[in-house]
């Protein structure tokens with residue numbers, strides 16, 4: 172069994188304060204036995220197009236990313252999907268980037284592939300692509316500590332069934348999406364998408380959101396959720412700060428895949 176903690180943190184206007192707070196939340200979860208920890212999308216800054224460039228950090232230069240450094244230091248003895256933060260890439264392009272660490276080592280870097288561009292009258296308008304560039308790679312990391320492969324996407328990536336299918340066919344037994352849905356699409360689609368990705372791929376599926384901040388321009392939906400490979404919701408938070416802890420059993424993935432052998436039956440059209 173893998174004790175897993177999905178952290179749903181409050182976000183303030185101070186990046187330094189957010190980093191220190193999340194560092195403490197990770198330490199608490201580890202003290203409670205967590206071996207696998209997941210953080211939300213943009214866990215250290217407000218999710219707002221106008222604020223992306225000011226908060227961007229370069230990964231390529233040692234010491235240039237306080238977020239990278241905090242995540243690396245916090246991953247001692249555990250596996251950590253470090254939510255996401257805005258990365259300034261080698262050509263000054265900005266990416267919404269998720270770094271996964273294991274015991275101080277960087278396991279993988281996922282740059283959000285599908286950017287969140289929507290226009291829902293009376294609901295929400297958002298255009299990530301006005302400032303961010305899309306990543307090009309799918310990301311599956313091989314965790315030695317957990318003895319399994321984990322597929323990583325960021326938020327809007329969860330809407331694309333073919334992306335999740337690619338992660339599963341690359342060996343992932345768990346699909347992890349740091350995310351920050353909103354009050355329009357959250358109630359409509361968040362739980363449905365988590366269950367759909369889990370059921371289609373017979374994989375543990377986790378969507379990890381920041382808590383809702385009533386004063387922020389972008390109201391995150393919260394509702395961090397974990398679903399098992401049979402499509403059953405293991406647990407879901409409300410919109411307040413909290414930690415969702417549960418046990419993940421990689422053998423249960425094999426069991427579900429053996430009981431309902433979708434891979435064997437799959438036909439390509």
Ligand SMILES: NC(=O)CCC(=O)C(=O)O
Pocket residue numbers: 212286287325326327328330350351352353356357360
């Ligand atoms: N941060 C995001 O990608 C938000 C995605 C979202 O809210 C959606 O409805 O999709």
